[in-house]
Amino acid sequence: MFKFTEEQIKRYARHIILPEVGGKGQEKLLNSKVLVIGAGGLGSPAILYLAAAGVGTIGIVDFDVVDFSNLQRQVIHNTERVGTPKVESAKKTVEMLNPDVKVITYNTRISKENIMDIIKDYDVVLDGTDNFPTRFLINDACYFAGKPLVSAAMLRFEGQVSVFDYRNKENSPCYRCLFPEPPPPGLVPSCQEAGILGSIGGIMGCIQATEAIKLILGIGEPLVGKLLIMDALSMDFRKVKLRKDPSCPLCGEKAVIKELIEYEQVCDVHF
Amino acid sequence: MAVIVRVPTPLRRLTNGQGEVQVEALTIREAVEKLESLYPGFKERLLDENGELRKFVNIYLNDEDIRFLKGIDTELKDGDVLSIVPAIAGGF
Secondary structure, three states: OOOOOHHHHHHOHHHHOOOOOHHHHHHHHHOOEEEEEOOOOOHHHHHHHHHHOOOOEEEEEOOOEOOHHHOOOOOOOOHHHOOOEHHHHHHHHHHHHOOOOEEEEEOOOOOOOOHHHHHOOOOEEEEOOOOHHHHHHHHHHHHHHOOOEEEEEEEEOEEEEEEEOHHHOOOOOOHHHHOOOOOOOOOOOOOOOOOEOHHHHHHHHHHHHHHHHHHHHOOOOOOEOEEEEEEOOOOEEEEEEOOOOOOOOOOOOOOOOOOOOOOOOOOOOOO | OEEEEEOOHHHOOOOOOOOEEEEEOOEHHHHHHHHHHHOOOHHHHHEOOOOOEOOOEEEEEOOEEHHHOOHHHOEOOOOOEEEEEEOOOOOO
């Protein structure tokens, strides 16, 4: 039986009292390892809630530094940290929030050379990145490594989130079943045109943290085979079915993608 | 058949900011044509040069992906809701 300290019993009391979590569930969380790729608008709230929940090891990948233009939504950073690496800023905030959490930082751009090595030690991967090439790379890598992926994306007033459970590849659709290929430049709003209401990241990032915690605890129904779409202007939440596509280039019957692909960056401007 | 089309925020510049529009159509292809005549520019956002749905845009008829129905030729009935869901990448 896991030995909680007095402080831990107090800290996690509101979890432990939930029958779905309990002492056993809290122990699972403390022993779990979650990787968050991108410490931005989605990663900030996701990391905060994973840390508060007592996820024992949180890996954070980001190559950027904190900028004033981030602070409208990236709540894990603050004004004093402008100019410092995001991974270091996030680590400091987590350490102040919960000393139970071990933070492992990767101050690097995720690439086909490093991704398999980075994700291999984690139980769950969260995608909070800001471009298509990286999203497809993360998806393919998680698929090959058999790691569950909690993927969210947002634009303006809208968010999308789904879970791809690659521990069970036979039954889970993949990101490429949803979108087989990244869009070519010019057909999605360009980076300069895009904007985002800051609090949308809070909603979507918290959903990602919740789904990751559910996967670790093995409770409820994760968003596998479902895409949750949120429109904040009408505050509509809709779930649509996401099916495994037999002609999917990654997980279909005649899959052609057998190794990692790095697509060209369509836009490299950061917000 | 009167159907409701849910327009994602990136395409609302075409619909004067409206998040939902109504069109009369018997198939999804016809609905796209109606949308194009009401809001020029809509069709090229959804369909490629061969008239097929683009690979980074999905259309859902109620909660079902039309690729798993009859695609763009899927028939519509009164009260159906079409949702356009483009791939978005922002994590910002």
